[in-house]
Amino acid sequence: MVASTASGEREGWSSRSAFILAAVGAAVGLGNVWRFPTLAGENGGGAFVLFYVACVFLLGLPLVISEIFIGRTGQDDAVGSIRKVAEKSGASGAWSAFGILGVIAAFLIVSFYSVVAGWVLYYVGVMGGDFVSALLAGDPFRGALIGESQEAIQGRMGDLFASPALLLSMHLAFMGVTLFIVARGIGSGIEAAATILMPMFFVLLIAITIYGAFVGDMDEAVAFLFTPDWSKLTPQVMNTALGQALFSLSLGVAGLITYGSYIKGASGLGPTSLTIAFADTGVALLSGLMIFPIVFAVGLDPAAGPTLVFQTLPFAFQTMPAGALIGLLFFILILVAAVTSSISLLEVPTAWGIGEMGWSRRKSSLIFGGGAFLVGIACLLGYNVWSDVRLLAFWPLFAELDILDTVDGFTGKVMLPLGAFFTAIFVGWKADRSLVEKMTGISGIWLSVWRFLIAWLCPLAVGTILITGLFPAIL
Numbered sequence: 001m002v003a004s005t006a007s008g009e010r011e012g013w014s015s016r017s018a019f020i021l022a023a024v025g026a027a028v029g030l031g032n033v034w035r036f037p038t039l040a041g042e043n044g045g046g047a048f049v050l051f052y053v054a055c056v057f058l059l060g061l062p063l064v065i066s067e068i069f070i071g072r073t074g075q076d077d078a079v080g081s082i083r084k085v086a087e088k089s090g091a092s093g094a095w096s097a098f099g100i101l102g103v104i105a106a107f108l109i110v111s112f113y114s115v116v117a118g119w120v121l122y123y124v125g126v127m128g129g130d131f132v133s134a135l136l137a138g139d140p141f142r143g144a145l146i147g148e149s150q151e152a153i154q155g156r157m158g159d160l161f162a163s164p165a166l167l168l169s170m171h172l173a174f175m176g177v178t179l180f181i182v183a184r185g186i187g188s189g190i191e192a193a194a195t196i197l198m199p200m201f202f203v204l205l206i207a208i209t210i211y212g213a214f215v216g217d218m219d220e221a222v223a224f225l226f227t228p229d230w231s232k233l234t235p236q237v238m239n240t241a242l243g244q245a246l247f248s249l250s251l252g253v254a255g256l257i258t259y260g261s262y263i264k265g266a267s268g269l270g271p272t273s274l275t276i277a278f279a280d281t282g283v284a285l286l287s288g289l290m291i292f293p294i295v296f297a298v299g300l301d302p303a304a305g306p307t308l309v310f311q312t313l314p315f316a317f318q319t320m321p322a323g324a325l326i327g328l329l330f331f332i333l334i335l336v337a338a339v340t341s342s343i344s345l346l347e348v349p350t351a352w353g354i355g356e357m358g359w360s361r362r363k364s365s366l367i368f369g370g371g372a373f374l375v376g377i378a379c380l381l382g383y384n385v386w387s388d389v390r391l392l393a394f395w396p397l398f399a400e401l402d403i404l405d406t407v408d409g410f411t412g413k414v415m416l417p418l419g420a421f422f423t424a425i426f427v428g429w430k431a432d433r434s435l436v437e438k439m440t441g442i443s444g445i446w447l448s449v450w451r452f453l454i455a456w457l458c459p460l461a462v463g464t465i466l467i468t469g470l471f472p473a474i475l
């Protein structure tokens with residue numbers, strides 16, 4: 001439960017597959033099951049989806065390799081790892097500043113991530129209660145929330161948002177679980193959680209997708225997700241797709257630097273990173289194939305926005321066979337995905353506190369978990385008592401947003417792409433080439449391809465999208 005074992009050795013994963021499972025757990029989260037379907041729906045489906053997949057493999061994958069390379073080589077927290085790679089490469093230690101950026105971004109993200117996961121927890125409660133009453137009525141396979149009108153079902157979210165106490169208790173419970181796992185450390189905390197939760201997640205995902213294929217409108221969902229209408233691919237949509245690719249792969253916040261630093265022994269980073277990227281993208285697409293058939297079957301609007309899974313789906317579950325049960329399982333699935341991601345987010349500042357400040361794991365996780373809890377409170381009050389607060393009122397892009405959306409937007413549109421940009425420049429131009437070759441285990445033609453992507457394509461694409469995203473007026 002402390003930063004290192006009694007012998008002073010740093011913590012680590014028990015095996016390569018343990019690392020992959022934890023990294024996939026970090027990647028697969030609200031981003032896949034909630035944000036991706038929301039964005040695909042809002043941005044018109046096909047063209048967005050295909051551009052997103054291109055971003056994952058051309059920009060995301062090279063960055064995944066780069067972050068893990070830094071952590072694996074540095075064997076330290078994000079800042080320390082960058083500093084060590086810089087030292088070994090004869091570059092300035094000032095590069096470690098982008099590690100600090102990542103630590104701050106991870107801290108901010110986990111604060112609102114826990115609030116959103118709290119909504120999911122609330123819906124687990126709602127659907128759980130409903131399923132219990134179905135059981136008691138001797139009808140376990142009935143639809144969800146029978147007898148409630150569409151307005152009443154959709155009104156549940158408004159009731160939740162209007163109640164600071166309810167939002168707060170859900171946020172507290174979720175952050176408490178996150179903190180508990182992180183405080184236990186890498187082996188008996190994060191690795192143990194991923195080992196239990198990720199298989200559970202995959203079983204649920206596949207089961208509900210098969211269910212959706214039977215009772216829902218799979219043809220329309222497939223057409224919606226994969227038929228591109230290129231006229232919908234505006235610069236704003238591209239920007240959103242890239243931001244989503246970075247967020248979903250957990251890039252730009254030093255998450256994979258931190259997780260990579262717990263890899264002991266040799267590891268070919270090419271196949272490892274490819275596995276992470278495939279799993280993450282596969283889950284996003286499967287989530288779309290899980291959600292949209294159900295949405296289309298009852299003729300609901302795919303572009304409902306962030307409330308899609310909270311307001312649209314529970315209503316859809318009403319008319320579906322076994323909707324009460326499937327609805328409950330659906331929200332449990334999202335919750336499980338959220339836990340394995342939130343622990344990776346909290347681990348970034350926690351590792352920083354251990355590595356740079358010399359704190360114990362327990363102290364560091366408590367400070368950052370507690371701090372993120374407080375920031376999260378501000379986010380949730382933004383839905384009720386502080387609903388007119390606009391944190392970045394002077395900045396047109398963020399001027400209209402409530403507190404949570406401001407923190408989400410600022411981290412996602414500014415901090416994450418900046419982190420990714422500096423990672424690409426650092427690894428593409430500053431890191432010692434033979435060190436890179438040795439520590440990634442990538443060579444030959446693949447090394448040249450990866451080098452081109454990380455040194456040229458990533459900085460150019462991420463930089464362009466960052467600038468056009470931040471200053472839409474120049475387009």
Ligand code: PHE
Pocket residue numbers: 026027028029030031032109247248249250251253255341342344345
């Ligand atoms: N990738 C996670 C998701 O899709 C979110 C996340 C971002 C986790 C950054 C860690 C770091 O939900």
